Amino acid sequence: MVAAFKKNITSLLKASLYVVINNDYSDPDLQHKSNMLAEIVVKNGCDIVQYRPKRIRYLKMFKEASLISEVCAHHRVPFIINDHIDLAIEVNADGIHLGQGDISIQHARAILGNDKIIGLTVRSVDEALKAPLHLLDYVSIGGVFPTKSKKLETKLLGLTGLKNVIKVIKNSHPNLPIVSIAGLNETNIADVINCGVDSIAVISAISKVEFPKIACSMIKDVIVSASKKEVQNVS
Secondary structure, three states: OHHHHHHOHHHHHOOEEEEEEEOOOOOOOOOOOHHHHHHHHHOOOOOEEEEEOOOOOHHHHHHHHHHHHHHHHHOOOOEEEEOOHHHHHHOOOOEEEEOOOOOOHHHHHHHHOOOOEEEEEEOOHHHHHHOOHHHOOEEEEOOOOOOOOOOOOOOOOHHHHHHHHHHHHHHHOOOOOEEEOOOOOOOOHHHHHOOOOOEEEEOHHHHOOOOHHHHHHHHHHHHHHHHHHHHHHHO
């Protein structure tokens, strides 16, 4: 299954909803346990799930990741671990997502091999130019809009900045899937997709609402609709 996800990652991420799930109780505004949220989203339009554990003990992290992994495997949805490569190996995740301050992509690829998915966040044109894009299965452009889910260490990109980063990536790797994250919701997703993004990643737009099932379905509908219009505009 891992190899199949890796092989088809480009088509999997096209017009896709990428849901990032934080660990339980990591934020007082979180209304749903991580494994329950995973169960909801994979049934309502989510195409790929990432578990993003922060500031918790490894055993707790492992238990949560294991439960989410089971949910994703049952529903044949790719499961990605944020940052913790040891955890990704132990729960047999389908891949790992890394930030600029994590282990190098080269090191991660050497450890995980070629059958695992590896994604990287870039937050500027400079980071995109320096990224080893040839080793990645997708790249995530962060810091588009303000967000409370993560403290941003760089200047917000906005739509113009997003387009500039996309241009750099497409110039050298035109087929590399591009994900966008930070402050995305049903009100701005269409504009982001119109910039050339393949996949929309969300955290609080689903995890911090009372009815995540409705939010997930609504966001996926917006993604699909906007992606169809983008294809029509290009053609």
